[in-house]
Amino acid sequence: MKEISLIVVTQGDEAGVKQCVESCLCQDYTACEIIVVANASLELPQTDPRLKVIVRPQTSLNELRLIGVQVATAPYVMFLEATDFLIGTTALTTLMAHMVDQHSDLLITNVVFAQENQLIYLHPKDTTALITVNNYLLYARLYESFRRLGGNVIAKSLIGLLGAGLTTLSVQNLYLKLCQIAQRPVYDQFACYAYRLTDERSQPAFQWQADYHLSNLAELAAANRIQGQQVTIPNELTIAICVDDYSATKIAVLLYSIEANNPQGGVIYLVHGPLAAPAKQALIALSYRLAHFRVKLLELSAVDQYLLEQISLEGNHLPRSAYYRILLPNLLPEVDRVLYLDYDTLVLRDLTALWHSDLAGNFLGCIRDQGVTIKNGWAENLFGPDANNYFNSGVLLMDLALLRKYGVTGYFYQFILESTKFFVLGDQDAYNLYFKDAVQYLPIENNYVTQLLESSDSAEHRELAKVTILHFLSAKKPWKDTTSYPAAMLPAMRLYRQYRQAMQTEYQLAKQVPQLTVLVLVDDEHDLARCLESIYYQDYPNLAVAVLDASSQPEQVLAICQDYQTLYDHLEYQVVSSAATLSETLARGLAQTHGELVTLLSARNWFNNNQPFMELVSYLQTHQLDLISGMRMRFVAAEGAFYGYPVTKEFTSTTGLTSKVLATKYPGDYDCLSGMLAKRQLWQEALQVSENEQMVLAQLLAASHQSATWRDYVWVQKE
Known part of the structure; x- marks a missing residue:
């Protein structure tokens, strides 16, 4: 059993000194001695043979540390400040077992604060780990254990290597120095030492070092500058x-x-x-x-x-x-x-x-x-x-x-x-x-990070024309829905999309895939911008959009469409009668567009991300399908919540299955036309003999020769 000396440093008049000493005496670890070093007389029960009381009037607390160490006979020491105390009766038993298990000569323990009869654990989920030359400053920055004198177990041999440092160094610098000279310093997640907080005593603050460096690179760089090192910059x-x-x-x-x-x-x-x-x-x-x-x-x-x-x-x-x-x-x-x-x-x-x-x-x-x-x-x-x-x-x-x-x-x-x-x-x-x-x-x-575009400090603003590298930091990416982005960021997002369009044009990417027409059915203008945004942030390089407007506010719908027409080609706007049947409306949209593939969406809904078109069309072409669909996610606006079914990202054949069978097998995905992507000819055949949406869907599936469903979310239905 390793012996340890508990050294209580006190002025003699602290309110908690008796509790501090009693918390040491009640420990069940027998191989310990308790040394109380004070600079004023104090009354303590000295009936326990493990207790030694030393009074040195007019001696600083730092010097009392040294006196305590000189008197100590054990190979390990722990300091305690008089206002603090050990928690429970097994603290030392646990700590010394950890010391042996870790083969450590310096054990820095987790911190716990005592305030108004409550114990406050700031770092409850920490793990025991080795302290190294690479991380000891980071440990000291994060953990208050490095800024309190008490509660840590120190090999007495290390203190001898400190020299005068034991009395001259601040507590933080004392432990930093101990970490540097220890053979195996360890941070222990076990918290057993209560640091008492009072109106006069707050959590110990970190003291920033003048030389706060975790490597020698600053010294090497400085030496390079002094030597006037010349670097040959490659031409390429x-x-x-x-x-x-x-x-x-x-x-x-x-x-x-x-x-x-x-x-x-x-x-x-x-x-x-x-x-x-x-x-x-x-x-x-x-x-x-x-x-x-x-x-x-x-x-x-x-x-x-x-x-x-x-x-x-x-x-x-x-x-x-x-x-x-x-x-x-x-x-x-x-x-x-x-x-x-x-x-x-x-x-x-x-x-x-x-x-x-x-x-x-x-x-x-x-x-x-x-x-x-x-x-x-x-x-x-x-x-x-x-x-x-x-x-x-x-x-x-x-x-x-x-x-x-x-x-x-x-x-x-x-x-x-x-x-x-x-x-x-x-x-x-x-x-x-x-x-x-x-x-x-x-x-x-x-x-230049895009957050600076919305900075309140005008000195941080830059014209995009003068920026060399634009960085779309954070979750606000230009390939996502930008309708909720700050207005100041939108020029950067549009600039990215202009580059994307230019790339698609220069590399003729549209010729590599069939044109996909998206028919957008509008009966209310409120969510149209989000719907169009979800189309135009797609990576698919050959898109055409037809907005079929049956709303009561055509001027507002047209204004939204014109805003997108300034950015993107192939956007058609048509006013349709609200009295027209769905088949008539869709037929009119097909007549004004030329895409080999067609899908549709209500303006109140939107596509889930910027990948589904590429995924769906790729699978459709590879497997020679004429119809493919994906999963629907529900968004309940009143709750602000999304609902859906588990995703497998697998493609499953639906050839020969009726809309009734599919609606049972895949709830919510086959009760409407939104999200259905099919060849133009298939749509035209379905519209010739159908009136309402369910009839069109049933006919679309019946006319299909090869169809499949992708078990991933493609579109979001707002409710």
Whole structure:
């Protein structure tokens, strides 16, 4: 059984000193001694042989620490402040067992506060973990245990290595120093020491360090500047983009924007891990499109994938692909400089000036994250007084040669492994912490996040024509429904879609798929904008829309349509009689359009995301169908809630099944025409002999030769 000395440091007049000592005496751990060191006399029961009371008048509390250690006979010590106490009778037994199990010489315990007869546990879900040179500052920043004197178990041999530091260092710096010299410091989730809060005593605040660095990169960068290191910038613009199954379907417009604004060309590396076949095929197709840039697919090795899989993603929303960029120095051994871009960026100008930026001996060129983290307080939480230097990692100009010279990748990877529990923004936090003061800040136009467009500070506003790289940060992406976006953001969203249209035109993508006509039935104008938005954010490159207006407010409907006509081609507007039958209305819409495929939707409803048209048409063509449908999701407006059935994402044949059978088998998906996508001829046949919606649906299914349903949500019905 390991022996421990409990050292109570007191002025003798604290209200809780007796409770503090009694909490030590009641412990069931027998291999302990209690040493009370005071600078004034106090009354304590000295009947227990484990208790020693030492009074040293006119002695500072810091010096009392030293006296207590000098008197202690055990190999381990724990300090206690006189106002605090141990919780329960088994605290020491548990702690010392953990000490032995962890082979630790420094055990920092979880914190619990006592206030008005209540115990407050701030970190109840923490786990026991090793404290390392990579994360000890982060532990100290997050946990109050590093800022209170008592409650931690310390090997007495470590205190001997502190020298005068035991009496001269602040409590926080004392524990930081102990973490540096300990062989195996451990953070223990067990909370057994109550730190008492009073009107005069609050939670101990973190003291920001003048040298708050978690790596030596700032020193190396400073040395490079002093030496006047000259860097040869490669002539060829080299770009890296990291992709996964999701982002692989989103980067086409980004690649086009790079090509359109940089005729000098260069090379683009698409770094990826394991991909599903459709995503891989999409990347291969992209690699052949560009005329000025060579596009190279770079797949991670099995070893690299294994290394990245060791990084915990718990607690942050980013995918694993966000960490691919940390391997770029090794993945591109022949490349000395690379411009990394997030998949949700758009290049609006020539990149030459950015590419030739002087990094002044630093490892990275980056742009401060004015739009998000600096404003929302996370940067201050991470960096305190240096919060304004927090940068966004979505655009990084990386000196790969310098990173390789100092072998940074391996050290950076180890830092990430040991520190991810402290990250909220994944690798971006990692870059900011590890590369602090080793980066060159570049003008905001090189990574202009769309949140700045709605900033209350006019100094942060930029004309889009003067922005080099536009970054669609946050959940507000241009390939989503923008009807609820702030008005200030809409020009950026429309600019993206203009690039998308230009790309589709230049690459003649419309010729690769049949034209799909969407008939929009309007009896009320209120939700029309959302409905049209859900059509025009589709990735499908060959769309035509016919708005059939039977509403009582045709002027308002026309105004909405005209707004979209300024942005998109192939939008027809027709006024139809509210007295006309559904068959008559649809027949009129078909007569005014030419799409080989047709689907329809009520203006009060909308399509679920920007992928269903591509999915449905692809399957229809591959399997030679003439009719295909998808699932409906219900939105109950009064409740603000969505309802639906489980999704399998499978395609299932419905050939030969009647509407009655399908309505029973797939509730809600076959009781109306919305969401049905069929060949034009099939619609024309169904409309010739049918009047109401159910009859049209029944005839549509009866006339079909090959049909299927996709068990994924395609459209949303508003109720």
